Amino acid sequence: xxxxxxxLISGWTEAEIExxxxxxxxxxxxxxxxxxxxKAYSQGMAAxxxxxxxxxxxxxxxxxxxxxxxxxxxxxxxAKRRMDELAEKAGIIVLASHSEALIQSVCTKKLTLKGGRxxxxxxxxxxxxxxxxxx
Numbered sequence: 001x002x003x004x005x006x007x008l009i010s011g012w013t014e015a016e017i018e019x020x021x022x023x024x025x026x027x028x029x030x031x032x033x034x035x036x037x038x039k040a041y042s043q044g045m046a047a048x049x050x051x052x053x054x055x056x057x058x059x060x061x062x063x064x065x066x067x068x069x070x071x072x073x074x075x076x077x078x079a080k081r082r083m084d085e086l087a088e089k090a091g092i093i094v095l096a097s098h099s100e101a102l103i104q105s106v107c108t109k110k111l112t113l114k115g116g117r118x119x120x121x122x123x124x125x126x127x128x129x130x131x132x133x134x135x
Contacts, residue, residue: 028048
């Protein structure tokens with residue numbers, strides 16, 4: 001039910017949600033807790049489900065805010081691998097993060113804000129995951 005509601009709110013069809021349901025459950029690692037009311041979830045559980053659902057489909061544009069903070073180190077590694085897969089596809093990822101290492105590993109361009117104003121913008125492709133990516 002949590003996945004169905006999240007999917008419908010995100011604009012997915014019921015068929016799309018049903019098709020990805022098992023992947024979302026498996027990726028989130030919530031197991032028997034998946035059917036608990038969402039309000040009973042810890043912050044980490046909610047973040048795992050949100051990340052798993054948001055990245056189950058191949059979105060044209062994916063907005064993520066400090067996504068890697070969800071879960072333990074094992075889940076973070078798994079989440080990073082999924083983000084790498086999404087980054088390799090044609091879609092656009094907008095990532096808000098304080099982690100320079102994460103930005104360098106996922107992004108091809110970088111906009112830095114300071115005090116709510118643009119401090120810098122890297123228009124040229126930045127080095128990503130040991131190679132230069134073209135945006």
